[in-house]
Amino acid sequence: MKKVVLIEDSKVLAHALIGALKVEGIEAHWAENGVSGVQLAKQLKPDLVLLDLMLPKLSGFDVCKLLKTDDGTWRIPVVIMSTLSDPQSRDRATDAGADYFIPKPYDLASTLAEIKKILKI
Template sequence: MSRILLVEDSKNIIRVLKICLQGAGYEVEVVSNGIDAVDMAFQWKPDLILLDIKLPKMNGFLVCETLKEDELIKEIPIIMLSAKAEEEDIKRAYELGAQDYIIKPVEPKKLLNKIESYLKGGERNE
C-alpha cells in the first residue's frame, strides 16, 4: 500500500482528501503545519507528498525546498495544492522541485490520476 503524506491546515479539505485517498487504497498521514511536514517526511518516508502552500509555522515553498535538498528524501514526488493560481507561485513551486501544482478546489478523480502517475514513475505535467 502506497503511503501519502497530506500537508494541509483546512479541516474540511483534510476530511475530503483523506476519504478520497483512503478510499483509493492509500495509507494517509496528515499534518497541518510545515515543521511537522518536514519531521513526518523524514520519519515516515511517504511515497508521495501532497503539500499546501499557505501553512502555519513554515510555508509549503520552504517545506518543498527543505525536502528537495536532502539526499535521503529528495526523490519523493511532491504535488503542491493551493488556492494560489498566480503564475509566479506555480513557477516557484516547480523551481523548488515540486513535480506538479494543482489549484484548489481539487477534483478528486484528477488528483488520484496524477498520484497514480507519479507513484508509477510518471513525468511532471506542466
C-alpha cells in the same frame, strides 16, 4: 501499499482527501503545518507528498525546498495543491523543487486519478 503524506492546514480538505485516498488503498498521513509536515515526511519516507503552499509555521515553498535538499527525502515526488496558482507562485513552487501542481479548488475524482498515475497504481 503506497504511502502519502498530506501537508494541509484545512482540516475539512485534509479529512476529505485522506478518506478518498484510503478508499483507493493508499495509506495517508496528515500534518497541519509546515514544521510537522517536514518531520512526518522525513520519518515516514512516503511515496508522495501532497503539499499546500499557505501553511502555518513554515510555508509550502520552504517545506518543498527542505524536502528536496535532504538526502533522505529528495527523491520523493512533491505535488503542490494550492489556490496560489498564478504564474509567479507556480514558478516559485518549481524553483523550490515541486514536481507537479494541482490548483485549488480541485475536482476530487481527477485529482485522485492524477495521484494514482504519479504513484503508478
